[in-house]
Amino acid sequence: MRHRSVADLMTPMAVSVAPETTFKEIARLLDEYDITAVPVVDEAYRPLGVVSEADLVRRRLHGAGADTAAALMSSPAVVAHPQWSVVRAARVMDREKVKRLPVVDGTGVLIGVLSRSDLVQLFLRRDRAIQEEIVEDVITRTLRLSPSALTVEVMDGRVTLSGTVRDPDVVPVLLRLCDSVDGVVTVVDRTRREDVPTGK
Structure with missing residues (x-):
């Protein structure tokens, strides 16, 4: 009896940004790739945090300050591993109140993203x-x-x-x-x- 893992459902080769990526560039990427958030990664491609549409909206509402990914992101990043069961990933999403999880390999390098909409596939x-x-x-x-x-x-x-x-x-x-x-x-x-x- 084989159950679906995070690796089965995640989107591989996730779009990501660097800490210095600007507000406008993040907004452009979200629109271009029709996604709702992007992981922020360091030089080694390890997730530092996540910038979501909600983060951008908050920046627009409050005006001053945050204009780069490093300042906008929610951190530290809550991550998943490819071998996790989807049930475990769903429970982490629920506990941490997040809608997506960057997926990292054994060395902490970003290899994909699992979103709440990916999990919905199971229930179809x-x-x-x-x-x-x-x-x-x-x-x-x-x-x-x-x-x-x-x-x-x-x-x-x-x-x-x-x-x-x-x-x-x-x-x-x-x-x-x-x-x-x-x-x-x-x-x-x-x-x-x-x-x-x-x-x-």
């Missing part, structure tokens, strides 16, 4: 494909449960699990694996635990 996956992966990969292959014991319903990415589970310890694992399937928005647990009599 068809419900039938999600259901098949849960039944075949999660339930049957990974957990080695009988697919007939559980019912998996998927609607708009919302997974509902029902049926009987003999081992209650399996349920948290089942829920976690289902939640990690690409395209799943939420998982509802309606399974029942089978009462197994204990002998003396």
Whole structure:
């Protein structure tokens, strides 16, 4: 069961600017490439921060001061790594309240950008494909449960699990694996635990 990584969804060879890049040049790049932000990088191409449309708007509203990328940027840059799962990247975006993450390699060099709109692609996956992966990969292959014991319903990415589970310890694992399937928005647990009599 292979899950999408940051490397699968990021935009490679990201547009970037130097600390001394001017306000007007940044605005031109955002318009030319139809993007909403650019990473600011040092001489070694390591991200120092990010300048977004919002940063430019704030500069226009408040007038004085910031006229270069170094002064405009939000820093330090919150970055992602290509091997991260998209779930991890999404959680970092949510926690840090950012809409995009520069992606860096093992030496900290910029290799791409992951945006919130890239993550949305995951949730366009068809419900039938999600259901098949849960039944075949999660339930049957990974957990080695009988697919007939559980019912998996998927609607708009919302997974509902029902049926009987003999081992209650399996349920948290089942829920976690289902939640990690690409395209799943939420998982509802309606399974029942089978009462197994204990002998003396």
